[in-house]
Amino acid sequence: MANAFIEPIVKSLSQVILGKEPQIRLALACLLARGHLLLEDLPGMGKTTLAQGLARCLGLGFQRLQFTSDLLPSDILGVAVYRRDTESFQFHPGPIFHQLILVDEVNRATPKTQSALLEAMEEHQVSLDGVTHRLPEPFFVIATQNPAYQIGTFPLPESQLDRFMMRIELGYPDPRMERELLKGRNRREVAAELPACLDKASLQALQDRVPELTVSELLLDYILALVAHTRSAPQVAHGLSPRAGLALLRAAQGYALVHGRDYVLPEDVQAVFPAVAGHRLRPQGAEGHGDQALAQRLMQAVPVPV
Amino acid sequence: MLESLTRPGLLPLLLFSQLIVSAPHLWRLPAWLSGLSLAALLWRYLAERRRLPMAGPWLGGLLALLALGGVFYEFRTIAGREAGVALLVLMSCLKVLELRKRRDAVLLVNLGYFLIGTNFLFSQTMAMATYMLAALWVNTLSQIALNRLDACAQPRELARSAGRLVLLSLPYVLVLFVLFPRLPGPLWRMPDSGGRAVTGMSDTMTPGDVSALSQNDNIAFRVRFEGENPPRGELYWRGLVLAAYDGLTWSAGYTPLRGVPKTELDGGETRHYRIALEPGRYRWLYALDVPAEAAPGTRLRGDYQLLLERPLNDRLNYPMSSLKGYRIGLELTDVARLRFLALPKGDGNSRARIWAQAEFAAAGSPEGFVQRVLRHVHDSPFYYTLNPPILGEAQIDDFWFNQRRGFCEHYAGSFVYLMRAAGVPARVVVGYQGGEANPYGNYLIVRQSDAHAWTEVWLEGQGWKRIDPTSAIAASRVESRLERRFSGLDPLFDPASFGEAAVPDAWADLALYWDSLNSRWNTWVVSFDAERQAEALSNLGLPNWSGAELGYVLAVLLALVLAVGGVLLLREQRALDTIARTFLHLERRLARRGFVRETHEPPAEFLARVARARPAQAEALVAIARLYTTLRYRNSSKPLLLQRELRRQVARLSI
Incomplete structure (x- = not known):
């Protein structure tokens, strides 16, 4: 059963990021569903630690990329260098050729660089000078961005936001956990020492199982009703796209797997809905993308079929 | 939760609807009983x-x-x-x-x-019907609120659905109203409301009787002519003929039961019209001078009175016709x-x-004498007034020579x-004019x-001729206060200087409009009797069904509606499969215990x-949830077995 793999991961990650089990489960669900994750939070909330911990636990190659405004696409994708000895170009893979990539402050890079990254995320491959290079499998991007408006940032357009399966916020830890944090060791060190709970093969096996989890007609009804409601609700300018609906289904399946079930419940859909739909919805009459509260409200207006 | 009435807003709503429903009754009840109810x-x-x-119970x-x-x-x-x-x-x-x-609330x-229905026992006006419709709406509102868990959470939506229900019922009301068999008489005799004052004409005339009515603006009856209305001067509505005088009061006296000679009614032009009498107590009916036929249920007597065969206590709507130019009573027996x-005497x-x-x-001649007397009325200082002085014992003398002021x-x-x-x-005729x-x-x-x-005078060779001495009074x-009324009389000698019809102001216009609505209401709703029903049916192109046939038609219609409704309901039920039905059943049971599922809450x-x-x-609950x-949400190899198990467990759950 999947439980045997997942629960130890949740447990050991909880040692690193204290009191954030729901977010850990969501992040895991996202990863198992082969989606990418956008972490939106203030600096110092443990985004990097979470990414590191995930990489360790899952036994993935980890690379951190700090986005800046002078970063070029080739800085992340890699370059082809001419070699005199072979009289040919040789591809030097960039940092993106890792299994788990943490992109810090994704909104600080220029749109050109951003789109290079997001394209790679979507296609799972990099095309350079007519040669296609496959990215490693599994491939998981955790991007972070600072929610506060800052000078010199390029907010991700909606079409790019859509590439992230989920957007979650870590939020402040509760006081008890924070006290624990202050008393304990440096969490980065703890993260670096986490044992790997999975190997690459078993992770891929889990990922392969996600689309095969049982989804009943009734659950599809519910997902369709949710999507339809976002399209007709007056407080939303643009509803969810079919791709978003698919993401919702996959995320719910991932979440069900994280909970060790081989079938999906409305509870799973509800658990992932704010994270999946929040950044894809634009509220009527307001700038920017919607927040999770809007998604929550929309969700509460849709009855669960019995 | 459904069993108690603690949902916010429910109890005030119930009380309000009780108030609305009983308000017209409370208005009628003795004050202290109304006070008790309100308290x-x-x-x-x-x-x-x-x-x-x-x-407490005590x-x-x-x-x-x-x-x-x-x-x-x-x-x-x-x-x-x-x-x-x-x-x-x-008690309610x-x-x-x-x-x-x-x-209790149910x-x-x-x-x-x-x-609400009992209001019709007291009043059948349009205003009351409108009020009852509103009361129906409020009561339905509480009915819905009572049966809903969120009760008054969305008052607007609640009001809308109650309104929709009431509106949806209107077509049925209409069909039932038109098609329900009308019985020839009332189902039960209304107990005679002895205390109810009935205004109207009495069957005698004492000075002061008619002028007492002149301040009363209540409607006596409405008339609809076929074709043009006759000129105002001809609008003498004949009621009673008074022949006997005792020195104070004019009364019918002994009148032999003799009919009108057929020859007088034959030939000559007639006017056709329909009179809608307001409710009252009647022993005779009114008709335009002079009636050409007996109204249903009346006898047309030799002096052209329409006497009812039995007194009437209700609203009446009857067709009539009257002779245009007439010569009546050419022969006068000695008696x-x-x-x-x-x-x-004396x-x-x-x-x-x-x-x-x-x-x-x-x-020198009766004709000349009539003219002389009328001329005398015109030339002498006779006044037309609503406040005549009290007359002395010798009434005629006192009026004719001393007071000269009268109605x-x-x-x-x-x-x-x-x-x-x-x-x-000569004889006195009482009725209405104009x-x-x-x-x-x-x-x-x-x-x-x-x-x-007014009066009728018998002249040799001319028969009974109508003479209205009031119209001989000089207009000045x-x-x-009586000018408008007088102008309608066709003054005998001088054209009334104020004869122009007053321009109706907006208020009078509105009053007329309101009256026309009321008239239609009375005609088509209140006095919708078997005859009107037959008329309406033939207007709709339906055969003239008898009461029993109407009953069958109604029964068939009702069965059809029920059948269609039943099929629709069944279909909806079937759409809900067994699992959903079982779960909804469980949900209702739990709701009664105060556990209400939010619609977005997964089961x-x-x-x-x-x-x-x-x-x-x-x-047990966890087991049910698992089933x-x-x-x-899972692939089950034996769903029917599990369905039965689910039903069984839900049934066995004691909560």
Whole structure:
């Protein structure tokens, strides 16, 4: 059963990021569903630690990329260098050729660089000078961005936001956990020492199982009703796209797997809905993308079929 | 949760709807009984709002006894229309004092529908019907609120669905109204409301009788002519013929039962019209001078009165026709001549008798005598007034020579007296004169204030001729309040200077419009009897069904509606599969225990929540949740078996 793999991961990650089990489960669900994750939070909330911990636990190659405004696409994708000895170009893979990539402050890079990254995320491959290079499998991007408006940032357009399966916020830890944090060791060190709970093969096996989890007609009804409601609700300018609906289904399946079930419940859909739909919805009459509260409200207006 | 009435806003709504439903009755009830009812409503409201104590069973019983005693004290009975309804209203208002459980509220609301219906026993006006429709809406609103868990959470939506229900019922109301078999008479005799004052004409005429009516603006009847309305001057609505005088009062006296000679009715042009009498007590009917036929249920007598075969206590709508130019009573028997010449002996009006005989001698002929008397009325200072002085014992003398101020009955009475004194047969006719044309409905409104008395004089070779001595008064001596009325009389000698019709102002216009609505209401709703029903059916192109046939048609229609509704309902039920039905059943049971599932709450989560609150049943609930989840969200190899198991477990759950 999947439980045997997942629960130890949740447990050991909880040692690193204290009191954030729901977010850990969501992040895991996202990863198992082969989606990418956008972490939106203030600096110092443990985004990097979470990414590191995930990489360790899952036994993935980890690379951190700090986005800046002078970063070029080739800085992340890699370059082809001419070699005199072979009289040919040789591809030097960039940092993106890792299994788990943490992109810090994704909104600080220029749109050109951003789109290079997001394209790679979507296609799972990099095309350079007519040669296609496959990215490693599994491939998981955790991007972070600072929610506060800052000078010199390029907010991700909606079409790019859509590439992230989920957007979650870590939020402040509760006081008890924070006290624990202050008393304990440096969490980065703890993260670096986490044992790997999975190997690459078993992770891929889990990922392969996600689309095969049982989804009943009734659950599809519910997902369709949710999507339809976002399209007709007056407080939303643009509803969810079919791709978003698919993401919702996959995320719910991932979440069900994280909970060790081989079938999906409305509870799973509800658990992932704010994270999946929040950044894809634009509220009527307001700038920017919607927040999770809007998604929550929309969700509460849709009855669960019995 | 459904069983108690603690949902916010529900109780005030129930009390409000009770108030609305009983308000028209409370208006009618004796003040202290209404006060008792209102106090009960207020008490219950305060008990809810301010947490005042509720009435215990003892006090409740005492109050009920008090109400029973009160009704008996006021009406001397507890049955019948007035007392029965009073008792019902009182008891339902007192019922709110023990309004605790859902079943109390159900009783109250259902009784409310009945109470709304009882209003029709008292009033059938359009305003009342509108009010009842509104009351129906409010009562339905509480009915819905009572059966919903979120009760008054969305008052707008609640009001809308109640309104929709009421509106949806209207087509059925219409069909039932048109098609329901009408019985020839009332189903049960309405107990005669002895205390109800009925305004209208009496069957005698004493000075002051008609002028008393002239201030009364109530409608006597409405008339709709086929074709043009006759000119105002011809609008004499004949009621009673009064032949006997006792020195004070004119009455019908002994009248032999003789019909009208057929020859008088034949030939000649007739006017056709329909009269809608307002409810009252009638022993005779009115018709335009002179009727050409007997109205249904009446006998047309030799003096052209329409006497009812039995007195009537209701609204009446009858077709009539009248002769246009007429010559009536050309033959006068000796007995009849004596009747129409009779004067009381020793009534003291000797001066009038002598004056009449002298004038007759001077005139030389009856025709000339009539003209002389009318001319005298015009030339002498006779006044037309609503406030005539009180006459002395010798009434005619006092009026004719001293006071000379009077209303139409003074002139008519004196004129007939003078005619008889000179040997010319004459009689008094009372009825109405004139009528206000309503442009919105193309009909005439005749009011009590149009009551009038005039005379008929028998002339050799001409028969009975209508003479209206009131119209001989000089226009300058007509009291300003009576000018409008007088102008309609076709003054005999001088054209009335104020004869122009007053320009109707907006208010009068509105009043006329309102009356036309009321008239239509009365015609098509209140007096929708078997005859009207047949008319309506033939207008709709339907055959003229008898009462029994109508019953069958209605039954078939009803069966059809029920069948269609049933099929639709069944289909909806079938769309809900067994699992959903089982779960909804469970949900309803849990709701009654206060566990309500939010619509967005997944079923398993909901059951887990209930299980946490009810540890004793937790195991059963979790098992049910597991079965449900398996059936709904997993691939199950034996769904039918599990469905049965689910049903069994839900049935076995004791909560």
